Structures are given as structure tokens and as C-alpha cells.
Amino acid sequence: MRLVICDTADYVAEWSAKYVLKRINDFQPNPDKYFVLGLPTGGTPLGMYKKLIEYYKARKISFKYVKTFNMDEYVDLPRDHPESYHYYMYNNFFKHIDIDPENVHILDGNAPDLVKECDDFENKISEAGGIELFIGGIGPDGHIAFNEPGSSLASRTRVKTLAQDTLEANARFFGNDISKVPNQALTVGVGTVMDAKEVMILITGSHKAFALYKAIEEGINHMWTVSAFPRTIIICDEDATLELRVKTVKYFKALSATHQKLIQEDGDAILRRSIQNN
Amino acid sequence: MSREDQQILKQFYNCCILRDGKILNEDLWVRDGKIVDPEKIFYDEKIKPHVRIDCNGALISPGYIDLQINGGFGVDFTHNINNVQEGINKVAKRLLEFGVTSFCPTLVTSPSETYHKILPNIKKTKGGKHGAAFDIMYGFKSLTDMYGSLENVCLVTLAPELPNAQSVITELCKRNIIVSLGHSVANLKEFHHRDPGLVGLLTSDQVYPGKTIHYGIIADGIHTHPAALRIAHRTHPKGLVLVTDALSALGLQEGVYQLGQLKIEMRSGHAYIAGTNTLCGSTAEMSKCVRHFKEVTGCSIVEALEAATLHPATTLGIEKTKGVLNYGADADIVMLNKDLELLSTWISGECVHCNYKCNCQ
Numbered sequence: 001m002r003l004v005i006c007d008t009a010d011y012v013a014e015w016s017a018k019y020v021l022k023r024i025n026d027f028q029p030n031p032d033k034y035f036v037l038g039l040p041t042g043g044t045p046l047g048m049y050k051k052l053i054e055y056y057k058a059r060k061i062s063f064k065y066v067k068t069f070n071m072d073e074y075v076d077l078p079r080d081h082p083e084s085y086h087y088y089m090y091n092n093f094f095k096h097i098d099i100d101p102e103n104v105h106i107l108d109g110n111a112p113d114l115v116k117e118c119d120d121f122e123n124k125i126s127e128a129g130g131i132e133l134f135i136g137g138i139g140p141d142g143h144i145a146f147n148e149p150g151s152s153l154a155s156r157t158r159v160k161t162l163a164q165d166t167l168e169a170n171a172r173f174f175g176n177d178i179s180k181v182p183n184q185a186l187t188v189g190v191g192t193v194m195d196a197k198e199v200m201i202l203i204t205g206s207h208k209a210f211a212l213y214k215a216i217e218e219g220i221n222h223m224w225t226v227s228a229f230p231r232t233i234i235i236c237d238e239d240a241t242l243e244l245r246v247k248t249v250k251y252f253k254a255l256s257a258t259h260q261k262l263i264q265e266d267g268d269a270i271l272r273r274s275i276q277n278n
Numbered sequence: 279m280s281r282e283d284q285q286i287l288k289q290f291y292n293c294c295i296l297r298d299g300k301i302l303n304e305d306l307w308v309r310d311g312k313i314v315d316p317e318k319i320f321y322d323e324k325i326k327p328h329v330r331i332d333c334n335g336a337l338i339s340p341g342y343i344d345l346q347i348n349g350g351f352g353v354d355f356t357h358n359i360n361n362v363q364e365g366i367n368k369v370a371k372r373l374l375e376f377g378v379t380s381f382c383p384t385l386v387t388s389p390s391e392t393y394h395k396i397l398p399n400i401k402k403t404k405g406g407k408h409g410a411a412f413d414i415m416y417g418f419k420s421l422t423d424m425y426g427s428l429e430n431v432c433l434v435t436l437a438p439e440l441p442n443a444q445s446v447i448t449e450l451c452k453r454n455i456i457v458s459l460g461h462s463v464a465n466l467k468e469f470h471h472r473d474p475g476l477v478g479l480l481t482s483d484q485v486y487p488g489k490t491i492h493y494g495i496i497a498d499g500i501h502t503h504p505a506a507l508r509i510a511h512r513t514h515p516k517g518l519v520l521v522t523d524a525l526s527a528l529g530l531q532e533g534v535y536q537l538g539q540l541k542i543e544m545r546s547g548h549a550y551i552a553g554t555n556t557l558c559g560s561t562a563e564m565s566k567c568v569r570h571f572k573e574v575t576g577c578s579i580v581e582a583l584e585a586a587t588l589h590p591a592t593t594l595g596i597e598k599t600k601g602v603l604n605y606g607a608d609a610d611i612v613m614l615n616k617d618l619e620l621l622s623t624w625i626s627g628e629c630v631h632c633n634y635k636c637n638c639q
Contacts, residue, residue: 079321080317080318086317086321087317090317090320090321091317094320095305095316095317095320100324100326101320101321101323101324101325101326102324104320104321104324106321
């Protein structure tokens with residue numbers, strides 16, 4: 001588990017975008033070797049998408065040989081509804097970059113057979129060779145995608161009925177009318193995310209400080225699923241560290257020079273230092 | 279266009295577009311001459327555009343629509359009786375230089391023989407490389423003059439106080455022909471507080487809710503005083519339609535011309551009766567009218583553009599396909615710079631005129 005503590009949420013956006021940039025460019029994707037990216041929606045990653053679009057426009061990155069898989073989508077919400085994740089992804093990211101629409105995968109919440117849709121999604125991920133980097137956020141209760149606390153660590157892509165808490169939290173996106181909030185969603189499972197070669201979690205704001213504490217300082221726990229993730233890098237702002245012990249924060253901050261190397265264009269993931277024999 | 283051309287998907291990028299009363303930082307996608315929804319294409323068809331056109335930061339507006347134009351470039355629609363179609367085609371082509379992609383050739387009040395000769399020879403046309411689209415508008419005295427030849431007519435101007443006006447209006451409405459009030463003594467005399475005449479209609483409380491009264495105004499800086507434009511804009515901006523009312527002298531170079539019975543002289547952009555200082559009709563260019571209107575009223579870019587696009591389209595009831603950049607509308611567009619100067623004109627997504635080295639080819 002790596003934890004990168006940035007001063008502000010803006011810097012979380014920049015850091016995470018730079019990390020994606022470096023991972024894709026180091027991978028050197030080509031027609032025979034696609035980079036496979038797992039993507040989230042929501043307020044937290046918005047800044048990261050903006051930065052990636054900026055880098056694309058500055059020709060620092062191309063998405064021509066990138067395949068994407070999104071985490072989740074509401075069931076029976078029209079695809080062009082402003083709260084649908086299809087709408088979010090198209091308008092906040094895809095329409096601004098050079099990705100081939102054939103390489104974009106978002107669960108179809110209007111599919112006639114939802115179970116089949118979920119199974120097909122898992123198969124497509126396998127066919128693509130698995131996910132190289134899965135980016136996600138977590139909710140104040142620790143949920144990732146629509147995997148609410150208590151979801152099995154072995155869960156796969158499936159139909160989920162949303163908890164009352166989630167419906168209430170989402171009502172603000174549907175004119176504060178809870179009856180308009182879709183009560184089902186398709187979501188990747190915790191197991192689907194954990195299978196990725198690497199997971200990057202973005203956490204900002206003091207309201208998520210407790211979730212970060214649970215993910216880092218407590219034991220592995222399926223009520224706080226991020227705690228169970230292997231090969232994870234968490235990017236957070238100062239506010240999100242409020243519930244952490246001083247010792248924990250100081251430990252990770254002391255590693256910041258190492259972490260900085262992760263996003264430098266010529267940086268290596270592991271620092272080597274030659275020790276002189278005198 | 280061949281079948282293959284029709285399938286070409288074009289993306290205009292690096293531009294702003296006027297849509298839903300807002301200027302948006304959006305791309306415009308066109309296929310088969312229509313504006314299409316790129317999000318649908320992205321998810322359903324999963325294809326990328328075949329052609330990408332860099333607009334260099336231009337503002338894209340729907341093409342201008344001129345509801346009242348009597349001629350131009352030496353052609354007078356009412357007097358060129360013998361080669362009607364030729365004259366209209368010439369004007370349609372040249373109007374592209376002013377950003378006009380649709381217009382109503384207007385016939386001024388004439389003896390009935392004139393109408394009988396002209397009307398059957400004008401047909402509603404879709405625009406293209408040959409010129410702007412057109413529909414017909416004209417004024418006349420009584421319906422019997424015209425009976426039987428109204429099928430090519432979309433708008434009729436008449437004086438409401440004439441006998442039988444009410445029954446004529448009812449008859450025209452039945453045929454889906456728009457009725458415009460004018461030629462009236464009411465608009466010849468000055469506005470009076472006890473008898474506001476046609477101007478009074480702009481703030482009338484007798485208009486059905488949801489109905490908008492549209493009115494044309496020539497914003498060429500000559501025919502209408504800036505204060506009149508400001509009054510119009512402030513009292514009833516939603517119904518304001520910019521028209522040119524241009525005559526045959528529109529677009530002519532400096533010099534003396536024989537137009538019909540009249541000898542005219544073009545001097546510093548205006549048409550005078552030769553050898554005098556008497557103006558002989560409007561030579562207003564629509565793109566200039568839009569800029570002038572914005573400048574003197576201080577209105578927003580959106581308001582100025584809509585007065586030459588959405589409002590005239592709404593007047594004719596064609597706002598689903600013309601005067602807007604909504605999905606499904608015709609891709610008749612103009613590209614403008616930030617001062618609303620015309621850069622290029624496009625009909626059905628094809629560049630038909632450009633004022634600079636644009637990337638249209």
C-alpha cells in the first residue's frame with residue numbers, strides 16, 4: 001500500500017493525471033499491445049480527467065491504443081440522461097480525446113438481459129488481457145463503485161440493489177426527488193477491481209477521512225474493501241488525512257521524494273543509490 | 279452529393295456554437311447535410327469522424343435568414359419578369375457572401391399580371407452550392423388577385439384596415455401562409471400616444487399567451503435610427519427579426535446603373551437616384567445589420583444572432599430545421615470571428631463561400 005499525500009484536491013488531480021500519463025507512456029501501447037484502463041465517475045476524478053485532456057491537447061499523451069472499462073452504470077436510466085455515466089464519460093472525457101469508440105466499454109443498464117450484460121463485461125476484460133490500472137474513488141462509507149460495505153471481496157460484475165443510504169445520497173443529483181433515483185445499478189465487483197495489476201484510489205475531503213483511516217490503519221475488512229486491495233496506490237489531500245495518526249502521515253510524507261519519482265518523466269519506480277566504498 | 283458523400287461524418291472542432299440561446303464551447307458534427315448528435319454516434323455506431331475541420335476558434339451560428347429582400351446585384355424580383363429563376367439564382371448565390379443561407383424573395387405590391395407571371399416560376403428550393411434556400415413573400419391588395427397561385431407563397435404582407443382584411447387573413451392562415459401586417463396607414467404616420475398603430479402591437483395585451491408577434495426591422499444604420507432599434511430591442515426582443523429589405527442595388531460596385539426605369543448611382547456603399555442625394559432603397563448586407571444592431575443596442579451576441587436566425591425561422595414556423603444548430607437541423611451555418619465578421623458560409627455542411635483561407639477543403 002502506497003499513500004501519496006498532496007496539499008490540495010487540485011494537486012491530487014494533477015498527481016493522479018501525471019501518474020496515468022507516465023504509466024501509459026512507459027507501457028508504449030501499440031496496435032498489438034493495448035493499455036487497459038479501469039475508470040470511475042463522480043466528482044473526485046473530474047479534475048484528473050481535465051488534466052488528462054490538457055495533456056492530450058499538449059500532445060503529451062494519446063489514447064489511440066487504450067481500452068477503457070468503466071466501473072458502473074445505473075439500471076434503466078436513459079443513456080443520454082445527464083446523470084448517466086455514459087453521459088458523464090462522453091462529456092467529461094471521451095469527446096475531448098482521441099480514443100476509438102470501439103475501445104470504450106461501459107455497462108449498459110438498459111440491456112434486456114442484465115445478468116448476461118455483466119457476464120459479457122467480465123469476459124471482455126479477460127479478452128483484453130485484464131486491467132492494467134484501475135482508477136477509483138471511495139465513498140465516506142468506504143464503498144467503491146456500487147459495492148456498498150459488506151460486499152464480498154470475491155464479488156464480480158453484477159446487478160446490485162442500492163441501499164437506502166445510497167439513494168438518499170444520490171437524490172441531490174435527481175432534483176432532490178428520491179423516487180427519481182434509480183434503485184438498481186450494474187457494477188464491477190470488488191474481486192474485479194482487485195484483479196487489476198494495479199489500483200489507484202483518489203480520496204479528497206475531510207468527510208472521507210474516516211474511510212481513509214479504515215482503509216489504511218485497520219486490518220483487512222470487507223466492510224472497508226480498499227483495505228484488502230493488493231498493489232494499491234492511494235492519492236489523497238491533506239483534509240482526508242485528518243483521522244490518521246500523526247505517525248502514519250509522517251511515515252508516508254517521508255516517502256514523498258520516492259513517490260515524486262513515480263510521476264517524473266525519467267523517473268524509475270524504485271530508487272537505487274550506489275554506496276561508495278572508501 | 280453521391281451516396282458515399284452523404285455518409286461522410288464531419289466534425290467541426292476548435293469552435294464555439296450558438297445553441298439553445300447560449301454560446302457553448304462545443305464541436306459541431308454533420309452528416310448527410312444535417313447536424314447530428316456525436317454522443318449517439320460514439321456509443322451506437324462506434325465510429326470516428328471521416329473529416330475533421332479546424333475552425334481556428336471561430337463562432338458557429340446558424341446561417342442568416344432574410345425574410346424581406348426585393349432583389350440585389352442588379353436583379354429586381356418584381357421587375358425581372360422574364361427571367362425570374364435566373365435572377366433569383368444569382369441573388370441566392372451572391373447572398374452567401376453576407377452569410378445568408380435562406381431568404382424570402384419579396385415581391386412588392388404590383389398589378390396582378392406581375393404576380394401571375396412570376397409566382398408560377400418560383401419554387402421553394404433547398405440551398406446548396408448554387409446558393410441560399412428560398413421561399414417567397416410578397417404583398418398584395420386582395421386575395422382574388424392571386425387566387426389559384428398561392429402554393430409557392432409562404433408569407434403575405436397586407437394592410438389590416440382594408441375591407442375584407444379579416445376574411446383574407448382567415449383564408450391565408452388556413453393555407454398555412456404567414457400573415458404580416460404592413461402597407462398600413464398605421465405605420466406611415468408617427469407614433470401617437472392615443473393611437474399607437476402597429477408599433478402598439480409589440481406590447482399588446484391582446485396577444486394569445488405563448489404566441490409571439492414577430493416584426494421586421496432594417497438595422498443598416500440608415501433606415502432606422504439607433505434609438506428606434508433600442509426601443510424595439512427593449513420592448514420586444516424575442517420577436518425582433520432583422521431584415522434587409524434590400525433592393526437591386528445591393529452588392530453593386532461604385533458607379534451609375536440603369537435599374538428598370540431608374541438610373542441610380544452607388545456612392546460610398548449607398549444607392550442614390552443618379553445625380554441627387556436622394557437614397558433609393560436599402561442596400562443593407564445582413565452580416566453588417568447584425569453587427570450594427572449589436573453595436574447600437576448593446577445587446578448580447580446571442581440576441582443579435584438570434585434576430586437573424588432563430589426569430590425569422592420561428593416567424594415562418596421552420597425553426598425545427600432552420601435558424602438553429604439543434605440535432606436534426608439543416609447544417610446551414612456561418613463561421614464568424616469575435617466581432618461577428620463573416621469568415622465562411624456553409625450549406626448542408628458544405629463550404630459555399632469563404633472570406634479567408636479557411637480549412638474548408
